[in-house]
Amino acid sequence: MNSYYIINLLIYAAVDAMACLGLNQQFGVAGVTNFGFIIFQAAGGYAAAILALPDQSANGGFQSYIGGWNLPFPVPLIGAAVVGGLLALPFTFLVGRRLRGDFAAVGMLVTAVLLNLLATNYRPALNGDAGLSLIPAPGGQQFSVQSSGYQWAFTAGALAACALVYLFVRRITESPYGRSLRAMRDNDLVADSLGKNLLSLRTAMLVTGGAIAGLSGGILVSYISTWSPAAWGYAETVVLFAAVIIGGAGNHLGAILGALLVPVGFEEVTRYIPTSNNLPPNLIPSLEWVAIGLLIVVFLWVRPQGILPERKRVIKTAGQTPSGPAGADVLVIPPPARAAPASPVPSAAAVPSAAPERPPGPEIVLEAIDVTREFGGVRAVAGVSFGVRRGTMTGLIGPNGAGKSTLLAMLAGTLPVSSGHIRYQGQDVTGLAAYRRARLGLVRTFQLASEFKRLTVLENLLSAVPDNRGDSFRGALAGRRYWRADEAAAIARAQVLLDRFGLEGNANSYAGDLSGGQRRLVEIMRALMAQPRVLLLDEPMAGVHPNLARRIGNELVALCAEGLTVLMVEHELAIMDEFCDPVVAMAEGVVLAEGSMAELRSRTEVVEAYLVG
């Protein structure tokens, strides 16, 4: 084996693996489908080239390009990563908005095609179709570039860079921040309502992936010393996607495996196919592309999770949760600071477990004041005013179309009011976004299934914790030591909840594998992890087995005794009987009456509302 052959193989392996790691971070982990990925590698390559090249008049001036500052190592490589990252910023408008996934993907793909066209045709920028050549290798002045020593050093450098990238993306992914990324991938609407800033997460992923791609392009260019549009057609992105899918999307080792199998593997395999002058020259390359297309379709059909599927994150939980002060800290609802509505919710570990002092007679903690909601001329809610008192489990009932869910959505902030006000803890929150209200302690659950299917039950709960130090890019980068304590505290709280609701055995099961009733529990527990002061439940018992419903009810009542306030929309009226007092009855967008369930049953207008509809 020729040593130059091995060097070539290793460098291409390192470059392709790096690119696949970047793509996997975007697509496999965070669900950002960037069909223009190749242009970031291209930009990095060009950046490294124009930084390293001398002025365009050199070498007889046969190339025309911008830049040409002849900068030494490592500036061109750093520049490659920076340019790759910066290039991502204009594209955030395509992925940040509520644009249908496949439409956004088409936009990125088209961008890649057209940028390739521009680069090909606008010669003054990057020497057009012919591309750039004679790009100096790093340290080319000091060392003999052709020497075996230099080549091996370059190879070692490329492999080291790839290893660094691997450690980098692993650190990002195996952190609370990474968990938030995966939650966004699984269900972005719910992640949004839990307080995750989707635009900021996706931007970070585009920039990160772009920088990694750029670096890979820079290294490649420094090695092969040429770079032209032919090297980065839109189809190259498809090759990288094939690699990530086949290797295993969401698994960084899978990304490396995919890189070895597809871009590298195909190159090597075709080397050994006997060439014959009878075959048309284009045949083998064309068939390679056909094979890649076939692999994509076949893998997506037969094994969409790839060869190395995403690993389940099993979190070791301590065997028995200790009872006593730590155990009772699940839901510490500290007495609210009177005059400071924006006071942050302290983390569970810091607050003592004594029962919060009860103010004399429960005060109104959540209030709707003359709230109205109109949809195209129809008044779903018409001038509703009522208050929810602290420490109560208040029910909200009414026939179909009464406006209960609409009212709940307005209280939570997931739907804006047409007119009227919402007051929470004495503060007007009418204009506040849902996730901000969540951070203040006003949290809601959803009617439809909203668990993160490819996260474990425990991870689902942990994703709702608002104040984990590791839940930011910087925090993730700082490493496990930085966020270990916050994570442990959150895990402890989650464990207590799991025990209370009887799901401790499923802590490390994928939430998507649970039964309907169990998934409901996960949803409620997840809302509780956000340390709410007021919990808005939207039909939590729908489709739940009566025994489980009773258990949920009992737990919620116990939590109310510890200071939680609950407003529950339900039409299982027997549940209202057992657990809720007071109960508010609505019909046709207005409040009919308020009182205990027994009182409401005796009110003819309530009964009539149900029967007349």
Next chain:
Amino acid sequence: MSAEDAFRGATLRAEGVTAGYGADPVIRGITVRAEPGEVVSLVGANGSGKSTLLKSLVGVIRVSAGTVMVGDADVTNRPPEDVARAGVGYVPQVDDVFAPLTVRENLEMGGYLLRPKQVRDRIGQVTAVFPRLGSMLARPAGKLSGGERKMLAMGRVLMLEPAVFLLDEPTANLAPAIARTLLEEHVRRLAQGGAAVLIVEQRARAVLAISDRTYVLAGGEVRMAGTPAELAASPAFVESFLGGTVAH
């Protein structure tokens, strides 16, 4: 509707139907029937499974146990287009018209299985029943008001003169006066024409007034059945309506 239309109805029979989304069935062991010329209503609290039952009868939801018969034909788990051919006209609760198509085109789709001349004649007959529709034939269905859309949805099923009508909360989101007209005039007339009518409704009192028989659903099962008179006299009726699934 001529005299020979009088007995064109067929008996709709659901026996032991169990169906639902995914692992936990929403409805279990439901047995109901509707004879030609009858208005049979299905009432119950929200979440009791009324809509799910209708959807499973027309083939939109999979039936995991039980049978559905229209006359002598077994339509259990047949695709919706075959159930329509068996003579079942279904008006869903939402998405009940083709919004981008005009009123006339909606009716034409309702009469898809008819020959072109029949379609023209039937449109004339349906607009005689709903004159408002006749004046709006060229308007896109998406631009109709709520009441007009429901009329169009009913007109659409009328086109095929089905032997069985399945109506899913036709008065939802309608003003009370329009709702009453819809039930008392149009729905009752369907049965008078000889068809069997199975109607799901939230407005229990209003629909009981036009029903020959009523089933009360709760928790995915049939809790009570009888004539409106029998049910109104029973205290358990209101109870089961307001009682939900958790047994006392």
Next chain:
Amino acid sequence: MTIFLASFGFGLVTASVLAIAAIGFTLQFGVTDVLNLAYGAVMIAGAFLAYVINSLGVSVWIGLAVAVAACSAGSVLLNAGVYAPFQRRGTSPITMVIVSLGMTLIIEFGVQAIAGGTSVSYKMTQGPSVRAGGLVLSTVQLVVIGLSVLVMLGTHVLLRYTRLGKAMRATAANKSLARNCGIRTGRVITATWAITGALCGLAGVVFAMDAGSFDATATDLFLVLILAAVFLGGPGQAYGAMLGAVVIGLATEISAAYITPDYKYVIAFVALLVMLGVRPTGLLGARA
């Protein structure tokens, strides 16, 4: 003035090819909810099939007929064999795009594997030039424009006046309700792919005629124009595709004449990104 008229003439021809292609593409999306990115590849496959027949000494117009039939059948197979099974499984729209890209590679480079990488052209005469209102067009160009007008009229008649066309619109609007009317939506979908596949084949051959010489990758950039036309008018809207084709076709060629020919696709690019960012339902679609 002559430059304008000349580019206007080119624009009409481009718009004509684009209209035939875009109508097919948009109807595929409207009725099946699939963004069939392999459309360009099927087009070029049709073009090459006509070339093969043409190179046997047969008139290219007969080749066109064969290509139309073959692409029609091929598209039906593409949906029935690939897209529909994935959709039945509940595959997400993003993954469907990746599948369609995979099919693009298979078809486009399958053609290249068979036909080779060199450019080819049809053996045909452009026919005598025709003067019309200041424009100078060859007979073939006029035929292409004429075919496009026929397709547009035919689409209009199909969708507005025939039972099948209305069933297609009904299926696109509300598939479940269509089934409740007794419409066999499975057959409607098959018919849709057969018709749009035929349009795809037709578009491929006239594209090749207009381009003069072509190779297996010639439709890569053209797909961008198709997407721009479709999204300008609104995905799923046949009339929108017609409008979009005229606008994009004319704008592309006229800008090529006045700015520079190298960047004529840039207009389409900008239009597409603007529509995606501002109004993804298109000019003629309902407000989302």
